[in-house]
Amino acid sequence: MTQRLPGVVGLLLMLMAGLVEQAAADEACAIDDAEQEICLTVPAERIVALSPGATELLFAAGAGEQVVAVVDHSDYPPEASELPLVGSHDRLDLERLVALQPDLVIGWVTGNPAGQMERLERLGIPVFRIEPRTFEGIATALERLALLAGREAQGRLAAERFRQGLAELAARYADAPPVPVFYQVWDSPLMTVNDEHLIGKVVTLCGGVNVFGGLARLVPRIDEEALLVADPEVILAGGRGEANRRWLEDWQRFPELTAVARDNLFFIPPSLLQRPTPRLLEGSRRLCDRLEVARGRR
Template structure:
């Protein structure tokens, strides 16, 4: 969908070297494609990653809830990871669509059939977040920046692990929904984050990455710490229940946008989670 290219001729003496001209043309055309691509992001964490890579100005559309950084909130919406507005996407004429691997597979296949280039990202663990920056950086012509972010992310994650993992291992129940008992296993990156913090995820071995559990199953696990992953302020629906049924458990909360989005900001979320698990003050 690139409509312009630069063709450079190179001559050696009086005779043009057309093979060299073609090489120069391809190199300049490729650089132009990387710098001028129109991008659409179909997940908030991918939107953040694009801005982290210095390519935010190339975004012409984003998914619902793409609200960080502030500039992302001003971009046109094209739906969310599960329900996309195909007509709007077509009208925005993107050169590349960035998608979460698990979101709207039929719609993504339809967009590919229409000729759109879809770049899929899959997050399997915390290490894959850094790797995702490298892969996305390579795809967008920002390879060195992507590799740098990956290295910095890995180093920061290792520092958190070295600081917290050797500590006592409190039993942790991570509740990721305000009204229902959704949690995560250690196959999910948020469950892995509990281990980084030196905690023991009470549903670490659950078959599903994001299981729904029962009140009875939580009570039988006797967690020491219950952490709500939420953006909601004030008293939470389940808070009183836990205080009644598990009076010895400490109830904490961590901002959902920081811990649930697999972007570079999750390092702040993991830091907050570690402090919550070990009952540290914010300056800890």
């Protein structure tokens, strides 16, 4: 027996090492948009989304049934509005959130309170931060979220549909005549986007030229005089509810603007362009269509 013991011990050690290696191989690891690696030993079954965009991405990635709570304004898809709320993106109800016993929280890099996010991490809750700022970032967000939720196939399919749709638009409008565009994010103060913003990238994709694209800030403030000097051929508004009509009607005060003279004042629902989710593809198609209308009015 004494002579056989080392062999038995060795075999047990090998089995244990094999189990450890298998457990490590079974881990799902992904790097978030804050450049932190999150690893889960089993797919997340109870996920809390801390922004409307995160909620949309999770559902699009096939993980909707695993989402147990969201924040205010998480209104898409419709079933998301039936989920429990844990506050707003910038003010979380941590007590309620923790009581839900999530095994994964999807945060927004710049949108959630840093102190509250750190507290969640100290409690041992994995926090995966996202904030896509490119088309490819949206696609990889779908794939990474799907991986953590054990929905890899659905995530890959959603990502490829998104990539393919954008590639088709890029090919269609690659040689389209350029159209000077102003995109209005807000009215008071008057705000727009630059070329680094996702909406600015959509404008470029469709053959538009963002008249304030070269400004340094992602969402710069401007004044009416600057807009009059830029004289865009198209004005696009993204206000909520009735605000879009008021914003567009307000530009009628300046009949000398090319966009007004040619009736190129268009509204696109903000959730289709201002949230970095797969629905940006639909928003892009609408924006491209509006620029085609403007080209036809020359």
